[in-house]
Amino acid sequence: MSKHLMNEQSQTRSAQVRFEDICVHHYAKPRWLGGKPYKALHGLNLVIDTQNIAIVGPSGAGKSTLIELLFGLRKPTSGEVYVCGYPLSRSTAKQRHALCQHIQLIPQEPQTSLNPYYSVSQILLEPLMSIGVTQAQHEKVTKVMADVGLDLSLLERNSQQLSVGQAQRVAIARALITEPCVLVADEPTSSLDPVSRQQILDLLASIQRTRQMRLILVTHDLDAAQTLCDEILVLNKGGVVEYGPSHQVMNQPVHAVTKALLNAQHHNNKLTKNLGEVCYAL
Numbered sequence: 001m002s003k004h005l006m007n008e009q010s011q012t013r014s015a016q017v018r019f020e021d022i023c024v025h026h027y028a029k030p031r032w033l034g035g036k037p038y039k040a041l042h043g044l045n046l047v048i049d050t051q052n053i054a055i056v057g058p059s060g061a062g063k064s065t066l067i068e069l070l071f072g073l074r075k076p077t078s079g080e081v082y083v084c085g086y087p088l089s090r091s092t093a094k095q096r097h098a099l100c101q102h103i104q105l106i107p108q109e110p111q112t113s114l115n116p117y118y119s120v121s122q123i124l125l126e127p128l129m130s131i132g133v134t135q136a137q138h139e140k141v142t143k144v145m146a147d148v149g150l151d152l153s154l155l156e157r158n159s160q161q162l163s164v165g166q167a168q169r170v171a172i173a174r175a176l177i178t179e180p181c182v183l184v185a186d187e188p189t190s191s192l193d194p195v196s197r198q199q200i201l202d203l204l205a206s207i208q209r210t211r212q213m214r215l216i217l218v219t220h221d222l223d224a225a226q227t228l229c230d231e232i233l234v235l236n237k238g239g240v241v242e243y244g245p246s247h248q249v250m251n252q253p254v255h256a257v258t259k260a261l262l263n264a265q266h267h268n269n270k271l272t273k274n275l276g277e278v279c280y281a282l
């Protein structure tokens with residue numbers, strides 16, 4: 001890691017993610033074939049410093065585009081994304097690689113995101129090897145397995161031999177093992193049944209209590225957003241339509257999109273409750 005980055009890290013272990021005047025245009029067809037730009041994000045300004053933040057919004061709002069920017073998988077059409085003070089579009093591949101230690105992703109589909117040819121042990125060792133950690137690997141693996149509530153006997157299994165809930169815990173362990181200061185969770189409960197969903201939310205809450213890190217939660221699940229995050233930002237059609245403390249956004253929504261998301265959530269909660277009652281009665 002460069003000296004400059006280390007200095008910034010030692011000065012502050014806070015997240016320091018900054019989106020500055022971000023616009024991202026997607027082209028369904030190349031420009032030279034007459035493709036018109038689609039503004040997936042426009043005019044996004046956001047500083048994530050010491051708060052845990054949920055990014056919510058309907059399908060197509062720009063949430064995945066925002067994650068791609070954070071991990072350098074996409075360059076903004078204009079504007080800049082800073083992670084730990086580093087401008088991603090102007091940093092070298094080496095600098096971006098060094099940042100991997102500090103910002104990690106819990107992907108949406110745990111079973112497809114984990115290497116099917118690797119054992120759980122190899123999956124957990126990979127990020128350590130990638131950043132050159134060769135000391136105390138076994139201790140780190142054992143600790144992170146305990147942190148996510150997984151039995152060590154699972155270490156020799158591959159991802160295909162895990163339940164969806166177990167695979168999600170492995171994905172969380174993989175993200176935690178480098179001790180990042182920013183954890184980005186992309187719909188971490190969307191593929192889970194209600195019981196596993198609650199368990200994963202409880203796990204994320206306990207991780208927040210025990211580790212010094214910022215959570216950026218991308219979700220459709222407003223209840224999870226309120227439970228885990230201090231602030232909620234609502235995106236729609238690539239723009240921010242509402243942003244504020246979680247309790248305020250949840251209890252006094254202003255924008256029609258936020259109200260629609262809340263209505264959908266209440267409806268969904270009701271269906272889940274009814275399903276629970278039916279299953280209990282059978």
Ligand SMILES: Nc1ncnc2c1ncn2[C@@H]1O[C@H](COP(=O)(O)OP(=O)(O)OP(=O)(O)O)[C@@H](O)[C@H]1O
Binds near residue numbers: 028038039059062063
């Ligand atoms: N490669 C691409 N080419 C053209 N348009 C794209 C491309 N990728 C995304 N888009 C468009 O950009 C917009 C934002 O997409 P994005 O995937 O970021 O939304 P999202 O909020 O993550 O949606 P979801 O919740 O359904 O995953 C959408 O309208 C999408 O159709």
